[in-house]
Amino acid sequence: MSSDEVNASGAGVEVDRMAGAVPEPGSVKSDPILIADGVRRSFGGLTAVDVKHLEVQRGTITALIGPNGAGKSTMFNLLTGFDRVDGGRWSFEGKQINGRRGHQVARAGMVRTFQLTKALTRMTVLDNMLLGAPGQVGERMAGAFLRPVWGRQEKANTVKAMDLLERFKLIDKRQDMAGSLSGGQRKLLEMARALMTDPSMIMLDEPMAGVNPALVQSLLHHITSLRDEGKTVLFVEHDMDVIMGISDWIVVLAQGQVIAEGRPSDIRSNQQVIDAYLGAQEVEGEAQGSGDD
Numbered sequence: 001m002s003s004d005e006v007n008a009s010g011a012g013v014e015v016d017r018m019a020g021a022v023p024e025p026g027s028v029k030s031d032p033i034l035i036a037d038g039v040r041r042s043f044g045g046l047t048a049v050d051v052k053h054l055e056v057q058r059g060t061i062t063a064l065i066g067p068n069g070a071g072k073s074t075m076f077n078l079l080t081g082f083d084r085v086d087g088g089r090w091s092f093e094g095k096q097i098n099g100r101r102g103h104q105v106a107r108a109g110m111v112r113t114f115q116l117t118k119a120l121t122r123m124t125v126l127d128n129m130l131l132g133a134p135g136q137v138g139e140r141m142a143g144a145f146l147r148p149v150w151g152r153q154e155k156a157n158t159v160k161a162m163d164l165l166e167r168f169k170l171i172d173k174r175q176d177m178a179g180s181l182s183g184g185q186r187k188l189l190e191m192a193r194a195l196m197t198d199p200s201m202i203m204l205d206e207p208m209a210g211v212n213p214a215l216v217q218s219l220l221h222h223i224t225s226l227r228d229e230g231k232t233v234l235f236v237e238h239d240m241d242v243i244m245g246i247s248d249w250i251v252v253l254a255q256g257q258v259i260a261e262g263r264p265s266d267i268r269s270n271q272q273v274i275d276a277y278l279g280a281q282e283v284e285g286e287a288q289g290s291g292d293d
């Protein structure tokens with residue numbers, strides 16, 4: 001067993017990927033891949049997101065947690081160009097990317113999955129993957145002039161898709177309609193599809209929700225492997241065991257604002273977090289049923 005596996009299970013010596021980051025809202029990181037300032041979004045009179053300063057450390061698993069309605073998904077939508085901010089700017093890999101649309105953000109190397117999976121159910125698993133390949137729509141038009149290049153590109157995309165399906169244990173399902181997959185397999189498909197563009201950062205919105213325990217283990221393994229390959233993972237999750245078990249850093253959102261940041265040990269003992277979130281989680285956990293597959 002490698003030291004990282006021991007670390008992921010919470011039993012081994014901690015590897016500090018956070019290099020001295022101070023556990024406080026807006027905390028500065030030594031090697032941030034993403035830096036956001038003044039990100040705001042309101043819906044009518046409701047302020048969904050109002051994040052003053054946020055940095056995500058490169059090569060880490062960072063969890064974004066908070067009670068229902070805290071603004072986690074809205075923050076994802078804003079950062080990845082799926083919704084428009086009322087104010088704010090952010091840079092990714094040193095490039096300012098606010099104002100860019102989803103596909104442009106993906107091209108810059110930042111991809112996301114959705115809380116409700118967006119697999120196209122009447123399309124095969126393999127075609128869903130190919131749809132995730134870089135520059136699908138626009139370049140298909142130009143393709144008439146670039147037929148030989150396009151052929152090579154398509155072949156390369158198919159090879160990459162097959163490799164990812166193998167890795168995510170979906171290879172036997174490649175010709176099945178995505179709609180026939182279980183909820184958990186769709187989550188895996190979404191994650192695999194997001195990797196088609198070779199992102200340096202992947203944002204997962206509740207990747208474990210509604211997934212059976214066996215697949216949760218496999219998803220956790222994929223998440224830690226992505227980090228260990230050098231990718232940055234930002235994920236939204238409600239399960240405290242999962243969060244505490246795999247995160248290098250945790251950002252706590254409540255009513256759109258970052259109320260705390262820190263390592264799992266900092267967050268576990270933070271009274272404000274316990275009041276805003278962990279207390280509510282207990283109740284919510286009891287009310288929630290088991291996964292759908």
Ligand SMILES: Nc1ncnc2c1ncn2[C@@H]1O[C@H](COP(=O)(O)OP(=O)(O)OP(=O)(O)O)[C@@H](O)[C@H]1O
Binds near residue numbers: 048068071072074
């Ligand atoms: N398109 C929208 N129109 C109006 N209100 C919205 C919209 N999207 C989100 N909201 C509101 O903004 C707030 C933040 O929602 P968001 O979905 O970001 O929360 P969340 O932290 O992801 O919650 P959950 O844990 O339940 O997924 C909520 O009050 C929500 O009702």
Ligand SMILES: [Mg+2]
Binds near residue numbers: 072073074115
């Ligand atoms: Mg959400």
